[in-house]
Amino acid sequence: MSVQIKTLEQYQEAFRKSIENPEAFWAEIADTFTWYQKWHTVVNNDMITPDVRWFDGAKVNITQNCLDRHIPERGNQTALIWEPNEPDAPTQKYTYSELLAEVCKCANALKSLGVQKGDRVCFYMPMVPEVAIGILACARIGAIHSVVFAGFSANALAERIKDAQAKVVLCTDYNRRGPKTIPVKEVVDEAIEMGCDSVSHVLTYRSTGGDVLWDERRDIWWHKLVDVQSTVCAPEIMDAEDPLFVLYTSGSTGKPKGVVHTTAGYMVFTCYTFMNTFQYQDGDIYWCTADVGWVTGHSYILYGPLLAGATTLMFEGVPGYPDTGRFWQVIDKYKVNQFYTAPTAIRALMAAGWDEPDKYDLSSIKVLGSVGEPINEEAWRWYDEKIGRGNSPVIDTWWQTETGGIMISSLPGITDTKPCFAAYPHPGIQPVILDQNGQIITENNVEGLLCIQYPWPGMLRTTYGDHERCRTTYFAPYPGYYFTGDAAKRDEDGRYRIIGRVDDVINVSGHRIGTAEVEDAINQHPEIVESAVIGFPHDIKGQGIYAFVKATHDVTQPEQLRKEILEMVTKYIGPIAKPDIIQFVIQLPKTRSGKIMRRILRKIAENQYDQIGDISTLINPESVEEIKSGAQHPF
Numbered sequence: 001m002s003v004q005i006k007t008l009e010q011y012q013e014a015f016r017k018s019i020e021n022p023e024a025f026w027a028e029i030a031d032t033f034t035w036y037q038k039w040h041t042v043v044n045n046d047m048i049t050p051d052v053r054w055f056d057g058a059k060v061n062i063t064q065n066c067l068d069r070h071i072p073e074r075g076n077q078t079a080l081i082w083e084p085n086e087p088d089a090p091t092q093k094y095t096y097s098e099l100l101a102e103v104c105k106c107a108n109a110l111k112s113l114g115v116q117k118g119d120r121v122c123f124y125m126p127m128v129p130e131v132a133i134g135i136l137a138c139a140r141i142g143a144i145h146s147v148v149f150a151g152f153s154a155n156a157l158a159e160r161i162k163d164a165q166a167k168v169v170l171c172t173d174y175n176r177r178g179p180k181t182i183p184v185k186e187v188v189d190e191a192i193e194m195g196c197d198s199v200s201h202v203l204t205y206r207s208t209g210g211d212v213l214w215d216e217r218r219d220i221w222w223h224k225l226v227d228v229q230s231t232v233c234a235p236e237i238m239d240a241e242d243p244l245f246v247l248y249t250s251g252s253t254g255k256p257k258g259v260v261h262t263t264a265g266y267m268v269f270t271c272y273t274f275m276n277t278f279q280y281q282d283g284d285i286y287w288c289t290a291d292v293g294w295v296t297g298h299s300y301i302l303y304g305p306l307l308a309g310a311t312t313l314m315f316e317g318v319p320g321y322p323d324t325g326r327f328w329q330v331i332d333k334y335k336v337n338q339f340y341t342a343p344t345a346i347r348a349l350m351a352a353g354w355d356e357p358d359k360y361d362l363s364s365i366k367v368l369g370s371v372g373e374p375i376n377e378e379a380w381r382w383y384d385e386k387i388g389r390g391n392s393p394v395i396d397t398w399w400q401t402e403t404g405g406i407m408i409s410s411l412p413g414i415t416d417t418k419p420c421f422a423a424y425p426h427p428g429i430q431p432v433i434l435d436q437n438g439q440i441i442t443e444n445n446v447e448g449l450l451c452i453q454y455p456w457p458g459m460l461r462t463t464y465g466d467h468e469r470c471r472t473t474y475f476a477p478y479p480g481y482y483f484t485g486d487a488a489k490r491d492e493d494g495r496y497r498i499i500g501r502v503d504d505v506i507n508v509s510g511h512r513i514g515t516a517e518v519e520d521a522i523n524q525h526p527e528i529v530e531s532a533v534i535g536f537p538h539d540i541k542g543q544g545i546y547a548f549v550k551a552t553h554d555v556t557q558p559e560q561l562r563k564e565i566l567e568m569v570t571k572y573i574g575p576i577a578k579p580d581i582i583q584f585v586i587q588l589p590k591t592r593s594g595k596i597m598r599r600i601l602r603k604i605a606e607n608q609y610d611q612i613g614d615i616s617t618l619i620n621p622e623s624v625e626e627i628k629s630g631a632q633h634p635f
């Protein structure tokens with residue numbers, strides 16, 4: 001734990017060093033891991049091509065660092081605690097030794113299915129321990145995991161399986177989510193029917209015991225295959241830059257892209273940021289409520305904590321089941337010390353019962369983290385007072401799927417905190433604010449585009465199968481910089497505050513949704529000509545989804561068509577992308593070149609009619625009045 005920062009002076013010193021000599025700075029941190037062979041070059045700094053490489057020449061296995069490395073000292077320490085959906089169902093705990101054995105068994109099982117180094121393995125699994133075991137098993141043998149959030153539809157799953165050409169899919173029979181039991185295997189079957197020819201096997205973990213259809217040629221039960229394997233599996237020796245995983249995320253155009261992270265840099269970055277952001281101490285119990293289907297689950301339920309030798313808690317259920325005190329009950333039950341969740345959850349629980357947390361003993365809490373979307377001041381204060389009792393710092397962490405780990409946050413007890421501010425860059429991170437022309441703004445008290453000006457070990461290396469897309473999305477807009485897609489403010493003391501996306505990506509309950517994807521889904525309906533999807537401020541979700549839709553005919557039965565549109569979105573993406581508001585319009589405002597004027601629709605969706613501005617360049621200015629008169633603002 002020598003690289004854990006403890007004081008403000010150490011933070012300042014680490015930060016200074018990381019700027020003056022990034023190579024020496026990161027090499028010192030990397031030295032604390034176990035390598036089969038050390039690197040010959042710390043970083044290849046090419047953010048133009050881009051061709052960023054970290055720890056080139058090194059040989060390593062991330063699971064050796066997550067598991068084997070800890071056995072002598074903490075083999076009997078709990079690595080993973082699993083809290084089931086039902087509060088009275090038995091908890092499961094795995095020590096580091098037990099987790100290593102389970103990972104080896106699953107790794108051997110994958111090998112027996114013909115999975116080899118470099119093959120892609122897709123996960124469509126809810127929050128059961130086997131998803132963690134399976135992910136680590138892939139990393140053990142050098143297979144590339146591609147986890148798909150189990151709330152996505154069969155279509156969305158099929159798209160991702162095909163893009164990654166996954167050989168094996170891991171799933172469960174069903175998913176317990178609060179009071180509901182949701183089919184999982186059935187969705188995988190449906191997806192595979194959509195032309196996923198690369199898939200040779202589906203490995204199913206029996207979670208609920210419900211009935212499933214079975215194809216003897218393809219389907220294998222986890223308990224039949226994994227349980228009989230040897231508990232020993234030598235880690236595959238990986239090159240530093242071998243891909244570790246692909247994770248699909250939405251952008252402003254086109255289909256979701258597979259963000260690719262590689263082995264060594266991601267390992268060093270997630271561990272370092274975990275130790276510093278949460279100030280984890282031996283014996284602490286750490287809980288991140290994210291789903292493993294998102295990057296937060298990858299980096300801060302699994303890799304970061306396990307690399308740091310922590311005890312990480314994984315929760316199967318949802319915050320509102322059996323009641324809205326569940327999170328606080330779980331904190332009380334395990335005496336959780338660091339708690340990491342999303343503002344949406346905080347706002348929903350705050351709205352459900354202001355004083356509900358008072359019923360529980362939350363005195364174990366030392367650090368409270370927030371991630372995924374801007375945290376508004378009211379939620380920040382409630383979190384601080386009710387959950388942190390005013391003496392546990394609230395740490396707002398800004399980062400992205402593409403950054404691999406936390407980039408900007410206060411460090412609890414070390415740097416100060418300020419509501420709504422993620423605040424300070426971590427050592428090794430060089431954020432800059434650019435103006436619209438791509439010029440750096442060096443002063444404080446400014447606002448602009450957030451970019452990063454030097455590589456960091458956890459950054460994405462490419463987008464799967466399409467390097468050009470990676471270049472044009474992130475590196476070409478402002479040459480020499482990584483472009484985040486976010487706007488930010490920097491206050492007079494150098495703290496950063498994230499304002500939000502500047503592209504057509506919306507953030508609904510902390511989930512990234514591309515408006516183009518939702519439009520594509522809506523437009524699949526035969527009675528729809530075109531649509532425009534816009535984000536609007538929503539009290540609980542942060543942003544809601546507003547769809548302006550033009551049908552082929554006069555809509556006489558709006559409720560029926562609305563229902564069908566929601567079904568369409570659920571079918572093509574999943575329920576998380578369902579619009580909150582659907583307004584049928586006669587025409588969408590367009591420029592002479594036929595482009596939809598989204599700026600105008602945004603102002604209407606945001607209920608800021610006075611800011612609509614100039615509409616004289618529209619080919620159909622009358623559309624604006626028509627849309628305004630039919631607009632809805634129920635939230």
Ligand code: WTA
Binds near residue numbers: 295371396397
């Ligand atoms: C937003 C989630 C404000 C931001 C880890 C970013 C945030 C996108 C914060 C990435 C925060 C994430 N404050 N906004 N603390 N954290 N965001 O890839 O717009 O799912 O670009 O990664 O979420 O979402 P992603």
